[in-house]
Amino acid sequence: MEYVESHGAKIPAIGLGTMTLKDAVCVEAVQTALKLGYTHLDTAERYGNEAAVGEGLAGSGMRRDDVFVTTKVYWEQLAAADFARGVDESLKKLRLSSVDLLLIHWNNPQVPLKESIGALCKAKRDGLTRHIGVANFPAALLDEAVSVASEPLVANQIEVHPYLDQAKVVAACRRHGISVTAYCPAARGKILGDAVLERIGAAHGKSVTQIALRWLIQQGMVPIPRTANPAHLKANLDVFDFTLTDAQMKEISGLTRPDGRVVNPPHSPVWDS
Numbered sequence: 001m002e003y004v005e006s007h008g009a010k011i012p013a014i015g016l017g018t019m020t021l022k023d024a025v026c027v028e029a030v031q032t033a034l035k036l037g038y039t040h041l042d043t044a045e046r047y048g049n050e051a052a053v054g055e056g057l058a059g060s061g062m063r064r065d066d067v068f069v070t071t072k073v074y075w076e077q078l079a080a081a082d083f084a085r086g087v088d089e090s091l092k093k094l095r096l097s098s099v100d101l102l103l104i105h106w107n108n109p110q111v112p113l114k115e116s117i118g119a120l121c122k123a124k125r126d127g128l129t130r131h132i133g134v135a136n137f138p139a140a141l142l143d144e145a146v147s148v149a150s151e152p153l154v155a156n157q158i159e160v161h162p163y164l165d166q167a168k169v170v171a172a173c174r175r176h177g178i179s180v181t182a183y184c185p186a187a188r189g190k191i192l193g194d195a196v197l198e199r200i201g202a203a204h205g206k207s208v209t210q211i212a213l214r215w216l217i218q219q220g221m222v223p224i225p226r227t228a229n230p231a232h233l234k235a236n237l238d239v240f241d242f243t244l245t246d247a248q249m250k251e252i253s254g255l256t257r258p259d260g261r262v263v264n265p266p267h268s269p270v271w272d273s
């Protein structure tokens, strides 16, 4: 497995997204993924599947230190007392004494960043997580978060795929040495059938999804595709044996669309234009 490094964190270069995977399907997907060679699992309190992810991990036979586990505290739980309670509950469900990466799952403008980022940093100092980060923070918010954080932020988990231009926030991450975790790397399936990705895929003997994942990996990002389908789990890991040319990278980057964003709930921040 390749890794992406940020402020001392060594993050496996691809992870398993688990949003929408529940109960036995989630347990099975986690165990299949770990058997296939995944070492990075992405969950969140909000997904309602931390217990299933924990069950899958516990039954996998993997050593705890060999799996990188990320969870997230939802934006409704960012006040200091709620935050601490939320992390304890997540760890209990996951059957872990600490996670590898704890993220703020959307900012909450009602809670001062000093308080939410303070609670996040405290969770790290208390040994409840090895590393900390944020999710869905646009560039200016990320700058502000970094300025109030007493511990390094190692990741910003944001939507990235060929149809969405995220250059501004990615540049902010780079400026701070913060890694980018790319969620919705397959734009939730919207890229399937894309003629450019299909043509480039044919040149490498790879699928459209594999091309999108490779495009992210070659930019030093960490995609976390979600699937419970064993064939897709295997295919999504099979993206380290080929290289996209500079021209192909550029062509894929040119696929951005003004309406490319997939995830845009009411509690979204003002996105970078």
Ligand SMILES: NC(=O)c1ccc[n+]([C@@H]2O[C@H](COP(=O)([O-])OP(=O)(O)OC[C@H]3O[C@@H](n4cnc5c(N)ncnc54)[C@H](OP(=O)(O)O)[C@@H]3O)[C@@H](O)[C@H]2O)c1
Residues within 6 Å of the ligand: 016, 017, 018, 019, 020, 042, 043, 105, 106, 135, 136, 157, 158, 182, 183, 184, 185, 186, 187, 188, 189, 207, 209, 210, 224, 225, 226, 227, 228, 229, 231, 232, 233, 235, 236, 263
């Ligand atoms: N921080 C946040 O706010 C946030 C927001 C959204 C997502 N996330 C995280 O990011 C993860 C990924 O995002 P997502 O689940 O929204 O979307 P996604 O991974 O872009 O898309 C998932 C869809 O892609 C399909 N797929 C996956 N691999 C495939 C393959 N090799 N070939 C064909 N189809 C394939 C899956 O279909 P099959 O099931 O048929 O394989 C599924 O329908 C989430 O699960 C979650 O962990 C975080």
